Amino acid sequence: MKLGLEFYKQDALSLAKNLIGKILVRKINEKVIKCKIVETESYIGPEDKACHAYNNRRTNRTEVMFWEGGHAYVYLIYGMYNCLNIVAGERDKPEAVLIRALEPLNEFEFLKENRKIKSNKLKDLTNGPGKLCRALNITKDLNGYDLVNGDELYILDNLEDVHIVSAKRINIDYAEEYKDKLWRFYIKDNAFVSKK
DNA sequence: GTACCGATGTTCT
DNA sequence: GAACATCGGTACC
DSSP, rough: BBBHHHHTOOOOHHHHHHHHOOOEEETTEEEEEEEEEEEEEETTTOOOOTTTGGGGGGTTTTTGSOOOOEEEEEETTTTEEEEEEESSSSTTTOOEEEEEEEEEOOOHHHHHHHHHOOOOOGGGGGHHHHHHHHHHHHOGGGGOBBTTOOOEEEEOOOOOOOOEEEOOOSSGGGGGGGTTOOEEEEEEOTTTTOOO
Protein backbone atom coordinates (compact mmCIF):
# COMPACT_ATOMS: atom_id res chain seq x y z
CA MET A 1 0.00 0.00 0.00
CA LYS A 2 1.21 3.51 -0.88
CA LEU A 3 2.40 5.60 2.06
CA GLY A 4 0.11 8.57 2.78
CA LEU A 5 0.54 12.11 4.03
CA GLU A 6 0.33 11.19 7.72
CA PHE A 7 3.36 8.91 7.40
CA TYR A 8 5.53 11.71 6.01
CA LYS A 9 4.45 14.15 8.70
CA GLN A 10 6.56 12.50 11.38
CA ASP A 11 9.84 14.23 12.28
CA ALA A 12 12.89 13.50 10.13
CA LEU A 13 14.56 11.29 12.71
CA SER A 14 11.57 8.92 12.98
CA LEU A 15 10.93 9.09 9.26
CA ALA A 16 14.53 8.12 8.45
CA LYS A 17 14.16 4.99 10.61
CA ASN A 18 10.69 4.16 9.38
CA LEU A 19 11.62 4.50 5.71
CA ILE A 20 14.17 1.70 6.05
CA GLY A 21 12.79 -1.43 4.40
CA LYS A 22 10.07 0.46 2.50
CA ILE A 23 9.77 0.13 -1.28
CA LEU A 24 10.66 3.12 -3.48
CA VAL A 25 8.78 3.01 -6.79
CA ARG A 26 9.94 4.89 -9.91
CA LYS A 27 7.71 4.85 -12.98
CA ILE A 28 9.35 5.73 -16.30
CA ASN A 29 7.23 5.33 -19.43
CA GLU A 30 5.76 1.83 -18.99
CA LYS A 31 8.45 0.57 -16.63
CA VAL A 32 7.76 0.30 -12.90
CA ILE A 33 11.07 0.05 -11.05
CA LYS A 34 10.99 -1.08 -7.44
CA CYS A 35 13.81 -0.79 -4.90
CA LYS A 36 14.03 -1.41 -1.18
CA ILE A 37 15.32 1.52 0.88
CA VAL A 38 18.30 0.22 2.87
CA GLU A 39 20.10 3.40 4.06
CA THR A 40 18.94 6.92 5.03
CA GLU A 41 20.15 10.06 6.84
CA SER A 42 18.22 12.77 8.72
CA TYR A 43 18.80 16.49 8.16
CA ILE A 44 17.00 18.64 10.66
CA GLY A 45 16.92 22.39 10.12
CA PRO A 46 17.14 24.92 11.68
CA GLU A 47 19.40 23.44 14.38
CA ASP A 48 21.51 21.02 12.31
CA LYS A 49 24.72 22.59 10.96
CA ALA A 50 24.90 19.92 8.26
CA CYS A 51 21.45 20.78 6.92
CA HIS A 52 21.11 23.07 3.92
CA ALA A 53 18.35 24.85 5.83
CA TYR A 54 20.50 25.43 8.92
CA ASN A 55 19.42 28.57 10.75
CA ASN A 56 16.24 28.57 8.62
CA ARG A 57 18.20 29.47 5.52
CA ARG A 58 15.45 29.69 2.94
CA THR A 59 16.61 30.09 -0.67
CA ASN A 60 15.49 28.83 -4.05
CA ARG A 61 17.40 25.62 -3.36
CA THR A 62 16.11 24.95 0.16
CA GLU A 63 12.54 26.11 -0.41
CA VAL A 64 11.13 22.59 -0.79
CA MET A 65 12.45 21.56 2.64
CA PHE A 66 10.01 24.06 4.14
CA TRP A 67 7.05 22.39 2.48
CA GLU A 68 4.78 19.83 4.08
CA GLY A 69 6.17 16.29 4.40
CA GLY A 70 5.81 13.93 1.44
CA HIS A 71 7.59 15.97 -1.23
CA ALA A 72 10.87 15.14 -2.98
CA TYR A 73 13.84 17.45 -2.41
CA VAL A 74 16.38 16.88 -5.18
CA TYR A 75 19.58 18.92 -5.41
CA LEU A 76 22.81 18.83 -7.41
CA ILE A 77 26.02 18.03 -5.56
CA TYR A 78 29.63 18.44 -6.78
CA GLY A 79 28.30 19.65 -10.09
CA MET A 80 27.58 16.12 -11.32
CA TYR A 81 25.27 14.15 -9.11
CA ASN A 82 21.75 14.55 -7.85
CA CYS A 83 20.67 13.52 -4.36
CA LEU A 84 17.14 12.48 -3.41
CA ASN A 85 15.61 13.53 -0.10
CA ILE A 86 12.15 12.98 1.33
CA VAL A 87 10.75 16.07 3.04
CA ALA A 88 9.49 15.30 6.57
CA GLY A 89 7.24 16.93 9.11
CA GLU A 90 4.97 19.96 9.04
CA ARG A 91 4.94 22.93 6.68
CA ASP A 92 7.59 25.58 7.57
CA LYS A 93 9.73 23.04 9.46
CA PRO A 94 12.74 22.35 7.18
CA GLU A 95 13.46 18.65 7.76
CA ALA A 96 14.30 15.95 5.26
CA VAL A 97 15.64 12.42 4.89
CA LEU A 98 18.43 11.69 2.43
CA ILE A 99 18.08 8.37 0.61
CA ARG A 100 21.64 7.00 0.56
CA ALA A 101 21.23 3.46 -0.77
CA LEU A 102 18.69 1.11 -2.36
CA GLU A 103 18.44 -2.61 -3.06
CA PRO A 104 17.06 -3.09 -6.60
CA LEU A 105 14.20 -5.59 -6.83
CA ASN A 106 13.54 -5.65 -10.60
CA GLU A 107 14.51 -4.07 -13.96
CA PHE A 108 18.23 -4.65 -13.35
CA GLU A 109 19.13 -4.15 -17.02
CA PHE A 110 17.39 -0.78 -17.13
CA LEU A 111 19.33 0.41 -14.08
CA LYS A 112 22.60 -0.77 -15.57
CA GLU A 113 21.97 1.06 -18.86
CA ASN A 114 21.35 4.30 -16.98
CA ARG A 115 24.55 3.97 -14.96
CA LYS A 116 27.00 3.29 -17.80
CA ILE A 117 29.81 1.86 -15.69
CA LYS A 118 32.12 -1.11 -16.18
CA SER A 119 31.21 -2.91 -12.97
CA ASN A 120 28.91 -5.89 -13.33
CA LYS A 121 28.05 -5.97 -9.64
CA LEU A 122 24.41 -5.27 -8.93
CA LYS A 123 25.25 -3.43 -5.73
CA ASP A 124 27.39 -0.84 -7.56
CA LEU A 125 24.24 0.46 -9.28
CA THR A 126 22.52 1.98 -6.23
CA ASN A 127 24.86 1.91 -3.19
CA GLY A 128 25.25 5.70 -2.91
CA PRO A 129 23.03 8.80 -3.11
CA GLY A 130 24.41 10.02 -6.45
CA LYS A 131 24.43 6.53 -7.94
CA LEU A 132 20.83 5.69 -7.16
CA CYS A 133 19.59 8.95 -8.67
CA ARG A 134 21.41 8.24 -11.91
CA ALA A 135 20.16 4.63 -11.97
CA LEU A 136 16.54 5.71 -11.46
CA ASN A 137 16.78 8.83 -13.65
CA ILE A 138 15.99 11.12 -10.72
CA THR A 139 16.95 14.71 -11.58
CA LYS A 140 16.07 18.19 -10.42
CA ASP A 141 12.95 17.92 -12.59
CA LEU A 142 11.54 15.95 -9.65
CA ASN A 143 12.40 18.62 -7.08
CA GLY A 144 9.17 19.40 -5.23
CA TYR A 145 7.43 16.27 -6.57
CA ASP A 146 4.39 15.14 -4.57
CA LEU A 147 5.05 11.57 -3.43
CA VAL A 148 1.56 11.26 -1.92
CA ASN A 149 -0.46 12.10 -5.03
CA GLY A 150 2.00 11.48 -7.87
CA ASP A 151 2.55 8.20 -9.70
CA GLU A 152 6.04 8.69 -11.19
CA LEU A 153 7.72 8.49 -7.79
CA TYR A 154 6.23 7.17 -4.56
CA ILE A 155 6.85 4.76 -1.69
CA LEU A 156 5.07 1.53 -0.73
CA ASP A 157 4.69 0.16 2.76
CA ASN A 158 6.45 -3.12 3.51
CA LEU A 159 5.71 -5.23 6.54
CA GLU A 160 8.98 -7.14 6.38
CA ASP A 161 10.96 -7.09 9.62
CA VAL A 162 14.33 -5.30 9.31
CA HIS A 163 17.26 -5.02 11.69
CA ILE A 164 18.12 -1.29 11.74
CA VAL A 165 21.39 0.11 13.10
CA SER A 166 22.40 3.77 13.51
CA ALA A 167 25.71 5.44 12.60
CA LYS A 168 27.38 8.78 11.95
CA ARG A 169 26.44 10.62 8.78
CA ILE A 170 28.81 10.67 5.81
CA ASN A 171 30.96 13.57 4.50
CA ILE A 172 29.74 16.39 6.72
CA ASP A 173 33.01 17.14 8.52
CA TYR A 174 32.22 20.86 8.40
CA ALA A 175 29.18 20.43 10.68
CA GLU A 176 31.10 20.76 13.98
CA GLU A 177 29.18 19.22 16.91
CA TYR A 178 26.55 17.86 14.52
CA LYS A 179 28.95 15.75 12.47
CA ASP A 180 28.98 12.98 15.07
CA LYS A 181 25.22 12.65 15.50
CA LEU A 182 24.01 9.11 14.88
CA TRP A 183 21.48 10.26 12.31
CA ARG A 184 22.29 7.67 9.63
CA PHE A 185 20.33 4.43 9.60
CA TYR A 186 20.75 1.23 7.61
CA ILE A 187 19.84 -2.43 7.49
CA LYS A 188 22.43 -4.50 9.36
CA ASP A 189 24.55 -6.69 7.06
CA ASN A 190 22.74 -5.54 3.91
CA ALA A 191 25.13 -5.69 0.93
CA PHE A 192 23.75 -2.54 -0.71
CA VAL A 193 24.59 -0.11 2.12
CA SER A 194 27.03 2.56 0.88
CA LYS A 195 29.46 2.47 3.81
CA LYS A 196 29.90 0.32 6.92
C1' DG B 1 42.25 -4.20 -0.78
C1' DT B 2 43.43 1.49 -0.15
C1' DA B 3 44.78 6.33 -2.08
C1' DC B 4 44.44 9.93 -4.70
C1' DC B 5 42.50 12.86 -8.29
C1' DG B 6 39.64 15.13 -11.68
C1' DA B 7 35.07 16.07 -13.36
C1' DT B 8 31.44 19.55 -13.09
C1' DG B 9 27.72 23.37 -11.90
C1' DT B 10 25.02 25.67 -8.48
C1' DT B 11 25.03 28.26 -4.30
C1' DC B 12 26.69 31.49 -1.30
C1' DT B 13 30.57 34.78 0.35
C1' DG C 1 36.27 32.34 -5.89
C1' DA C 2 35.50 28.60 -2.67
C1' DA C 3 32.77 24.98 -1.05
C1' DC C 4 30.01 21.17 -1.77
C1' DA C 5 25.11 15.48 1.94
C1' DT C 6 29.84 12.25 -4.79
C1' DC C 7 31.77 9.00 -7.94
C1' DG C 8 34.74 6.23 -11.20
C1' DG C 9 39.13 5.41 -12.91
C1' DT C 10 43.84 4.60 -12.28
C1' DA C 11 47.87 3.43 -9.69
C1' DC C 12 49.83 0.87 -6.41
C1' DC C 13 49.99 -2.59 -2.65
